[in-house]
Amino acid sequence: MELSMKITGARVIVTCPDRNFVTLRIETDAGIYGLGDGTLNGREMAVVAYLEEHVIPCLIGRDPFSTEDIWQYLYRGAYWRRGPVTMSAIGAVDVALWDIKGKALKTPVYNLLGGASRQGCLVYCHANGSDTASAIDSVKKHIDLGYLAVRAQAGVPGLSSSYGVPKGNKSYEPAERGLPAESLWSTEKYLRFAPRMFEEVRKAVGEEVHLLHDVHHRLTPIEAARLGKELEPYDLFWMEDPVPAELQEGFALIRSHTTTPIATGEVFNSLHDAHELIRNQWIDYLRMTIVHGGGITPLKKAADFAAVYHVKTGFHGATDLSPVTMAAALHLGLAINNFGIQEHMPHTDLTDRVFPHAYRFHAGYMYPGDEPGLGVDIDEALAGTLPYQRAYLPVARKLDGTLTDW
Numbered sequence: 001m002e003l004s005m006k007i008t009g010a011r012v013i014v015t016c017p018d019r020n021f022v023t024l025r026i027e028t029d030a031g032i033y034g035l036g037d038g039t040l041n042g043r044e045m046a047v048v049a050y051l052e053e054h055v056i057p058c059l060i061g062r063d064p065f066s067t068e069d070i071w072q073y074l075y076r077g078a079y080w081r082r083g084p085v086t087m088s089a090i091g092a093v094d095v096a097l098w099d100i101k102g103k104a105l106k107t108p109v110y111n112l113l114g115g116a117s118r119q120g121c122l123v124y125c126h127a128n129g130s131d132t133a134s135a136i137d138s139v140k141k142h143i144d145l146g147y148l149a150v151r152a153q154a155g156v157p158g159l160s161s162s163y164g165v166p167k168g169n170k171s172y173e174p175a176e177r178g179l180p181a182e183s184l185w186s187t188e189k190y191l192r193f194a195p196r197m198f199e200e201v202r203k204a205v206g207e208e209v210h211l212l213h214d215v216h217h218r219l220t221p222i223e224a225a226r227l228g229k230e231l232e233p234y235d236l237f238w239m240e241d242p243v244p245a246e247l248q249e250g251f252a253l254i255r256s257h258t259t260t261p262i263a264t265g266e267v268f269n270s271l272h273d274a275h276e277l278i279r280n281q282w283i284d285y286l287r288m289t290i291v292h293g294g295g296i297t298p299l300k301k302a303a304d305f306a307a308v309y310h311v312k313t314g315f316h317g318a319t320d321l322s323p324v325t326m327a328a329a330l331h332l333g334l335a336i337n338n339f340g341i342q343e344h345m346p347h348t349d350l351t352d353r354v355f356p357h358a359y360r361f362h363a364g365y366m367y368p369g370d371e372p373g374l375g376v377d378i379d380e381a382l383a384g385t386l387p388y389q390r391a392y393l394p395v396a397r398k399l400d401g402t403l404t405d406w
């Protein structure tokens with residue numbers, strides 16, 4: 001078999017099937033192409049410019065099998081390192097190259113990463129409600145759909161909007177058209193409410209289902225320590241992003257007070273954002289994503305490093321990660337030994353039509369499928385009818401107007 005290929009071209013496709021996605025399509029002289037996701041929620045066009053102006057010209061003529069060398073070329077070779085825009089662009093290239101590699105070798109990508117280590121990837125879904133009772137209904141509905149793990153979020157009494165809870169009955173989608181929406185935050189109200197809510201949820205759904213919760217970077221370490229401690233009786237699978245994580249040593253304080261497992265890292269773009277968290281065993285689950293973390297190549301290394309310290313993966317999987325990233329996460333998750341859980345926030349039907357894919361959900365697990373490569377395609381004709389629409393994530397303010405972490 002002739003395996004010598006060259007990259008002949010690459011294009012960025014921006015489309016908005018209910019929300020914006022940035023997709024990189026890399027072409028080769030063998031007629032094989034690969035897809036990568038470069039979506040950075042609310043900052044999409046920065047990645048487009050980075051790819052078109054700075055990355056694509058460097059790819060032409062290279063061997064698409066050289067995933068390690070091309071990754072190093074784009075990372076070390078840029079001199080300017082890290083950051084979500086850079087790493088999403090590199091991630092798009094890396095994932096597209098793994099897709100090409102799998103297609104050329106006629107095997108699913110998980111076989112190139114060590115082969116299947118399990119039958120499927122345990123996933124968790126999002127349940128929410130404007131109050132505890134409707135959040136409980138939502139958790140029950142998701143259990144009925146077959147989910148074995150459910151994230152529960154509810155409206156905090158006294159606050160007009162809460163993270164993870166939609167206004168009206170549409171499914172939750174944080175980015176909105178127009179300028180950034182502003183929401184209000186009160187740590188006092190939240191800390192009074194969250195343990196009571198989980199007491200009721202656990203009572204209503206029994207002890208079998210895994211319950212998760214996303215604090216979404218809102219607390220200080222000592223506040224998070226208190227929350228983790230108060231949630232212990234309700235046996236959470238994890239407490240996510242209890243604090244903004246730039247200060248890695250802050251987790252030492254949380255850790256010394258509570259045995260509630262901790263997940264963090266959806267905004268990280270490098271293992272260097274997490275290496276103190278991991279080597280000190282301050283977290284249990286690393287949430288870095290394939291796209292924002294720079295691709296499959298660095299995430300495989302991050303997972304292997306984490307394994308040494310008993311840290312498992314819990315890759316971010318919200319709707320702003322495109323089906324290409326979902327597939328990449330499932331291939332990697334199937335292959336590594338220290339897979340923990342995968343977030344699954346289903347895309348809209350329109351998104352699924354733009355990105356036909358082989359992965360599927362069944363009875364609490366997701367399966368990447370056995371198509372060569374990643375098993376995701378793009379319907380460019382349909383994508384072309386759905387132009388980019390500027391959208392932003394919200395910002396949050398405390399009750400006195402101080403800007404705080406959303």
Ligand code: EZ4
Nearest residue numbers: 041174214216266318319320
């Ligand atoms: O706010 O993906 O766990 N999931 C999350 C998401 C993030 C969005 C940001 O783009 O925290 O809802």
Ligand code: CO
Nearest residue numbers: 214240241266
């Ligand atoms: Co989160």
